[in-house]
Amino acid sequence: MSSEFPAPDEPTTAMPASPVERPKSTGLHVGDAKPGVAKIDPIIVVDGVRRTFGGLTAVDVEHLEIPRGVITALIGPNGAGKTTLFNLLTGFDKPNEGSWTFDGTSISGVPAYKVARMGQVRTFQLTKALGLLTVVENMKLGAKGQRGERFWSSLIPAAWRKQDDEIEERAMKLLAKFKLDAKSNDFAASLSGGQRKLLEMARALMSQPKLVMLDEPMAGVNPALTQSLLDHILDLKDEGMTVLFVEHDMHMVRHIADWVVVMAEGRVVAEGDPYSVMQDPAVIDAYLGAHQELDLGVVTGRYAPEGAEAAPDAEVQEKLLAAGIAELEEEEK
Amino acid sequence: MDWLQIFSNSLSSILSPATIGYALAALGLAVHFGYAGLLNMGIAGFMAIGAYGYAISSLSFGFPWWLAILVGLGASAIFALILGVPTLRLRGDYLAIVTIAAAEVVRLLFLTTAFDEYTGSADGLSGYQGSFRDANPIPDGIYGFGPWMYTANEWWVRIMGLVTLAIAVLVVWMLMRSPWGRVLKGIREDEDAVRALGKNAFAYKMQALVLGGVLAAAGGIVYALDRAASPGVYVTSLTFFVWTALLLGGAATVFGPLLGSLIFWVLQTFLSNFLPALVQAGVLPFMSQIQAGTLRFILVGVALMLLVIFMPQGILGNKKELTFVK
Numbered sequence: 137m138s139s140e141f142p143a144p145d146e147p148t149t150a151m152p153a154s155p156v157e158r159p160k161s162t163g164l165h166v167g168d169a170k171p172g173v174a175k176i177d178p179i180i181v182v183d184g185v186r187r188t189f190g191g192l193t194a195v196d197v198e199h200l201e202i203p204r205g206v207i208t209a210l211i212g213p214n215g216a217g218k219t220t221l222f223n224l225l226t227g228f229d230k231p232n233e234g235s236w237t238f239d240g241t242s243i244s245g246v247p248a249y250k251v252a253r254m255g256q257v258r259t260f261q262l263t264k265a266l267g268l269l270t271v272v273e274n275m276k277l278g279a280k281g282q283r284g285e286r287f288w289s290s291l292i293p294a295a296w297r298k299q300d301d302e303i304e305e306r307a308m309k310l311l312a313k314f315k316l317d318a319k320s321n322d323f324a325a326s327l328s329g330g331q332r333k334l335l336e337m338a339r340a341l342m343s344q345p346k347l348v349m350l351d352e353p354m355a356g357v358n359p360a361l362t363q364s365l366l367d368h369i370l371d372l373k374d375e376g377m378t379v380l381f382v383e384h385d386m387h388m389v390r391h392i393a394d395w396v397v398v399m400a401e402g403r404v405v406a407e408g409d410p411y412s413v414m415q416d417p418a419v420i421d422a423y424l425g426a427h428q429e430l431d432l433g434v435v436t437g438r439y440a441p442e443g444a445e446a447a448p449d450a451e452v453q454e455k456l457l458a459a460g461i462a463e464l465e466e467e468e469k
Numbered sequence: 470m471d472w473l474q475i476f477s478n479s480l481s482s483i484l485s486p487a488t489i490g491y492a493l494a495a496l497g498l499a500v501h502f503g504y505a506g507l508l509n510m511g512i513a514g515f516m517a518i519g520a521y522g523y524a525i526s527s528l529s530f531g532f533p534w535w536l537a538i539l540v541g542l543g544a545s546a547i548f549a550l551i552l553g554v555p556t557l558r559l560r561g562d563y564l565a566i567v568t569i570a571a572a573e574v575v576r577l578l579f580l581t582t583a584f585d586e587y588t589g590s591a592d593g594l595s596g597y598q599g600s601f602r603d604a605n606p607i608p609d610g611i612y613g614f615g616p617w618m619y620t621a622n623e624w625w626v627r628i629m630g631l632v633t634l635a636i637a638v639l640v641v642w643m644l645m646r647s648p649w650g651r652v653l654k655g656i657r658e659d660e661d662a663v664r665a666l667g668k669n670a671f672a673y674k675m676q677a678l679v680l681g682g683v684l685a686a687a688g689g690i691v692y693a694l695d696r697a698a699s700p701g702v703y704v705t706s707l708t709f710f711v712w713t714a715l716l717l718g719g720a721a722t723v724f725g726p727l728l729g730s731l732i733f734w735v736l737q738t739f740l741s742n743f744l745p746a747l748v749q750a751g752v753l754p755f756m757s758q759i760q761a762g763t764l765r766f767i768l769v770g771v772a773l774m775l776l777v778i779f780m781p782q783g784i785l786g787n788k789k790e791l792t793f794v795k
């Protein structure tokens with residue numbers, strides 16, 4: 137976990153309270169909130185997806201449904217397989233086996249650009265600002281269905297000029313919202329790390345997606361900006377979009393997520409609304425609480441912790457065993 | 470030393486088919502490398518295919534000049550497609566290796582005696598100018614002024630070359646300021662980011678490879694139009710010369726390749742006249758006139774290295790960009 141983040145036991149400095157606390161969506165699932173629980177209205181349904189790198193199983197998800205129209209947080213320690221799952225779902229990587237659907241359509245094996253066109257866009261953990269394009273050019277690249285992007289019609293400015301102007305207008309509005317409008321004609325390479333995160337998110341929104349997948353959107357964003365970034369994410373939900381985001385900071389997760397999926401060592405180990413997931417003793421003790429800095433492997437007692445203080449207690453171990461983590465491979469990552 | 474002759478020759482090269490041919494090829498390379506980020510090290514292969522496509526269809530099939538030119542351009546487009554399908558999924562440096570090899574394969578195919586009947590193997594092809602010259606509307610005679618005194622046929626080649634170049638520049642200029650060019654530049658910066666935004670990066674790279682390849686073939690044709698197609702021309706050093714011209718002018722610019730080719734050839738001509746003259750005047754006692762003639766190629770190599778180290782954006786490139794070169 138990166139050092140920019142406040143320690144979990146000082147929540148007041150970490151999270152300036154949101155001006156208006158927005159209501160959470162509830163009643164998303166059918167039956168008990170356990171890993172793989174069915175959702176009333178899922179936008180993504182994952183079945184038996186497994187991805188291995190050599191001997192390492194990075195992702196092994198039996199069943200997972202992401203609810204539509206709400207904000208879902210995907211959490212889990214480093215190396216849990218969150219980014220790999222993102223890569224698989226967006227067509228940037230291919231699984232060893234498994235299938236998944238987006239909006240009722242099977243998109244396993246569909247190339248990344250087609251997935252994006254269907255309305256499922258993502259950002260990257262390692263930000264991908266297009267450095268030698270200006271900020272506004274970055275934004276305009278995000279818009280879908282541009283006539284001027286086809287080879288022959290690009291040679292006839294009359295065919296795309298008007299559309300391009302409209303796109304630019306939309307881009308400038310979004311940039312203003314993300315407080316990047318003053319930078320619109322600068323190279324993206326001149327932005328700070330946090331500004332690039334903002335730009336990448338704004339650029340993704342230019343495509344007017346149905347589902348936005350954000351991989352660690354807050355990483356490197358300064359605390360003053362985090363609140364507005366959180367508000368942006370909440371706005372997306374208000375505008376009818378579905379958000380799936382990866383985040384390490386539990387206060388942020390608690391603050392904006394309607395649903396939380398916990399991954400560890402490739403598997404989904406817990407699911408639920410933020411309050412109950414965080415009260416799930418296994419999750420609290422094992423991951424969110426005292427042992428936050430530790431790998432789940434330490435907590436499960438598979439290998440020795442570095443500090444004596446963090447020694448696993450038997451009760452936690454039992455609960456985690458119950459949660460199915462015991463099946464994890466013996467092999468150390 | 471005959472300064473007048475040296476300068477006259479140097480200035481004359483501004484309008485030479487070689488300069489125009491290089492400018493077209495460098496413009497194609499600008500599309501490949503400057504805009505799409507494709508590290509094509511086989512530009513000589515595209516030029517060879519253009520020139521030979523033109524020469525073979527004129528000589529072996531008796532096509533009229535304009536049809537022969539279309540064959541040359543079409544052949545290079547097909548070459549680009551064949552090259553692109555397996556290689557455009559590769560990372561940039563692998564593309565460089567594959568293209569350099571592909572260009573050599575092309576050259577060796579033209580060089581081998583197996584197809585001597587069509588390619589003339591080591592002798593190359595010549596004497597295919599008939600149809601093109603017949604179409605020349607300029608009456609016989611010598612025209613021009615100063616260093617630029619040319620025959621009707623020489624003017625005809627230059628005019629057609631310049632018209633082609635003007636059209637090519639206009640097309641590339643329009644493309645690169647369109648949304649299509651924006652996608653291409655995005656791919657140059659980060660292909661995955663562009664794919665994540667719903668663009669078929671492979672298709673764009675293929676379009677760029679074909680467009681640049683056709684421009685390079687046009688350059689090859691202009692270069693060979695009034696001379697001969699010889700396998701000794703399309704060697705790897707031709708690729709490096711075109712790269713030098715491109716980097717000199719500015720890789721991600723439309724007019725850079727023109728300016729670069731111009732400077733390249735004026736300097737080349739100047740040195741190829743000046744250095745032997747120095748030897749003759751006894752200034753370079755340690756080398757022969759022929760050695761002095763080859764010295765200029767060494768100077769070109771050194772210039773390319775200095776250029777990349779100290780001025781990677783080229784003469785017309787945006788200085789601001791340099792701040793962000795990794």
Ligand SMILES: Nc1ncnc2c1ncn2[C@@H]1O[C@H](COP(=O)(O)OP(=O)(O)O)[C@@H](O)[C@H]1O
Binds near residue numbers: 194215217469
């Ligand atoms: N391309 C790859 N090659 C080999 N191993 C990989 C690759 N990508 C991810 N991994 C491994 O897969 C596991 C999951 O990684 P990742 O999905 O990035 O985790 P997270 O995003 O949850 O931190 C890690 O152990 C990582 O080392």
Ligand SMILES: [Mg+2]
Binds near residue numbers: 220261
């Ligand atoms: Mg990750």
